[in-house]
Amino acid sequence: MVEENIPDEQSEEDKTKFLFIMKKSPHGSTYPQEGLEVILIMAAYDQTINVLFTDDGVFCLKKGQDTKGIKVKDFSATFKVLEQYGIEHMYVDRQSLEDRGLKESDLLTGVELVDSEEMREFIREQDVILPF
Amino acid sequence: MLFTVNKSPFITGNLKSCLRYVAKCCPILLYEDGVYGAVAGSTVEPMVKEAMKNVTIYALKEDVNARGLNNLIEGIKLVDYDGFVDLVAEHNVCPWI
Numbered sequence: 001m002v003e004e005n006i007p008d009e010q011s012e013e014d015k016t017k018f019l020f021i022m023k024k025s026p027h028g029s030t031y032p033q034e035g036l037e038v039i040l041i042m043a044a045y046d047q048t049i050n051v052l053f054t055d056d057g058v059f060c061l062k063k064g065q066d067t068k069g070i071k072v073k074d075f076s077a078t079f080k081v082l083e084q085y086g087i088e089h090m091y092v093d094r095q096s097l098e099d100r101g102l103k104e105s106d107l108l109t110g111v112e113l114v115d116s117e118e119m120r121e122f123i124r125e126q127d128v129i130l131p132f
Numbered sequence: 133m134l135f136t137v138n139k140s141p142f143i144t145g146n147l148k149s150c151l152r153y154v155a156k157c158c159p160i161l162l163y164e165d166g167v168y169g170a171v172a173g174s175t176v177e178p179m180v181k182e183a184m185k186n187v188t189i190y191a192l193k194e195d196v197n198a199r200g201l202n203n204l205i206e207g208i209k210l211v212d213y214d215g216f217v218d219l220v221a222e223h224n225v226c227p228w229i
Contacts, residue, residue, distance in 0.1 A: 021226075023149070053148050095152065120155035124133045129226040 015048045016084035022057035026076065029069065032060050033075050035132025040078075045087040047079040050100075051082070054110070058100060060093065061107040076096065080108050091119065133158045134223035137166035150228040151179065156186045158226075161211070161219060163192040170208045173202055180205055192216055193207045 020039055024031045042049055053061055060076060067074040082090060090111045097103070097113070103112055123129070134164065135154055138200055141147040147169045149163075154160060160183075162169050170191040184207050193210040204210075211219065 023228075052167065054147060054153075096149070108147070109206065116149075116152040119153055123153055123226060124155050126133075126226075129133075131227050131229050 001036060003080075008047065012048070015046070017048045017125065018050070019123065019129050020049070020051045021129060022051060022053045022060055023055040024079060024129060024132065025056040026060045026062075026065065027070065028056075031132045033073070035079055035130070036075055038046045038130065039082065039087065039132070040085060042071060043082075047118065049087050050089045050091065050122075052114075054116075056096075056098050056100075058092055058096045058102060061090075061111060062102070063106060068074055070132065073111070076108060078122045080110060083110055101102045104111070133226050133227050134219050135226045137162050137169065137228050139165040139229070140165040140171040142174075143192050146174065148227050150178065151175060151183045153226075153228075154183065154187050158223045159190060159219065159223070160187045161190045161192065161216065162208075163216070167191045167195045167201060170196070170204045172203045172205045177205055181190065182209075184208075190215070 008101045020035055022032055022035055026032050034120065039051065057117050061079060065076045079090070091114045092107065092111045094115055133155070133157070135150050135158055137147050137150050137160060139146045147166070147204060149151045150160065169180060170189070183189065190211045192205065193212045196210065
């Protein structure tokens with residue numbers, strides 16, 4: 001009989017902590033869409049993944065984007081389903097939102113508003129930061 | 133965590149938003165056009181000086197020299213490429229690009 005050598009499931013502490021920082025507007029460059037693709041790829045590796053939307057990155061989550069006229073894919077819908085891919089939290093910087101005249105109700109659901117002060121320790125604790 | 137900024141603070145809000153996220157003990161490295169944030173007498177100087185009460189700000193010497201910047205905010209530390217490598221080796225990096 002072949003002995004199966006299945007590694008124990010990684011404990012939460014052993015997982016690498018990834019933070020994606022989305023700080024660019026959705027249709028001014030390809031960064032946010034590429035970031036989203038990397039998030040989806042990384043989600044397959046069972047590590048700890050969080051996303052922070054700050055600066056113009058908060059525009060990625062604006063409801064009601066209609067990109068038919070500029071003939072590009074509306075990838076904002078994909079942000080809504082990230083939770084189902086095992087992404088832990090989608091944080092949105094409150095100050096960035098207010099600076100841009102947006103309210104929480106303007107955004108797609110499933111996000112958590114945070115203050116940059118709250119995020120300072122959190123950022124320090126991360127193993128890998130990926131900016132998009 | 134080492135925060136890095138490479139864009140001019142007069143074109144983007146990167147430096148400003150980076151300063152909001154920097155925890156007290158995290159250093160910041162300015163390089164490429166980010167070094168314009170280190171110039172004395174600019175409109176961003178008060179913001180940079182305020183941040184320097186809590187954090188160390190480095191500027192990459194080669195980029196400073198390339199741009200002819202000779203009047204930097206007092207307390208900004210210059211590092212060369214070797215120093216850049218040392219900083220990156222010592223810290224995780226949060227590129228604020």
